[in-house]
Amino acid sequence: DAKTTQPPSMDCAEGRAANLPCNHSTISGNEYVYWYRQIHSQGPQYIIHGLKNNETNEMASLIITEDRKSSTLILPHATLRDTAVYYCIVTNAGNMLTFGGGTRLMVKP
Amino acid sequence: GAVVSQHPSWVICKSGTSVKIECRSLDFQATTMFWYRQFPKQSLMLMATSNEGSKATYEQGVEKDKFLINHASLTLSTLTVTSAHPEDSSFYICSATGSPVPSYEQYFGPGTRLTVT
Numbered sequence: 001d002a003k004t005t006q007p008p009s010m011d012c013a014e015g016r017a018a019n020l021p022c023n024h025s026t027i028s029g030n031e032y033v034y035w036y037r038q039i040h041s042q043g044p045q046y047i048i049h050g051l052k053n054n055e056t057n058e059m060a061s062l063i064i065t066e067d068r069k070s071s072t073l074i075l076p077h078a079t080l081r082d083t084a085v086y087y088c089i090v091t092n093a094g095n096m097l098t099f100g101g102g103t104r105l106m107v108k109p
Numbered sequence: 110g111a112v113v114s115q116h117p118s119w120v121i122c123k124s125g126t127s128v129k130i131e132c133r134s135l136d137f138q139a140t141t142m143f144w145y146r147q148f149p150k151q152s153l154m155l156m157a158t159s160n161e162g163s164k165a166t167y168e169q170g171v172e173k174d175k176f177l178i179n180h181a182s183l184t185l186s187t188l189t190v191t192s193a194h195p196e197d198s199s200f201y202i203c204s205a206t207g208s209p210v211p212s213y214e215q216y217f218g219p220g221t222r223l224t225v226t
Contacts, residue, residue: 038153041222042220043113043202043218043220044217045217049213097204099154099155
């Protein structure tokens, strides 16, 4: 699986968009970009995934660059409940997930 | 979405005893289950992968005789920590994928916090 690089922490004001970057410069052609998040002392929760097109669901949007070497997860209107560690993972569909350090997002009032 | 449960949610045991943790898929058939371990302020580390009816595949450095995994049915996998020691204290999390849930998505349980005294 390709390695990912994320900033260790970010702050965001409540109600604002949270933009979480992820670098995955060694991604291969059939690998997907997955985003999960883990709220303190809970199991991870799936957010969104994509291959090369931008994706949007009820939770977030995923923007993948044309060369697929980086992506950004966007939470359009962050709330206090979005405070969590966000993991960007690159792997083939159905494969095991390898968790890196993630980004600790703190949403502040 | 699909639901995965774990039992117990937390357990305290004495050093040298064994502890069994259950992971259940409540509304789908879990053909593959994964077991992770997470130490405080660290990320999740995959311990093993199990397919229903087969022996588990353990990650490098994980002792298969210490962490016994059984995936005997499509809705239940168990992790038994044998002869537990304080260094086994951790947050254990299972995840599952299968049918008819999308193959790209893994569903995680809420985790089990193990404290060995």
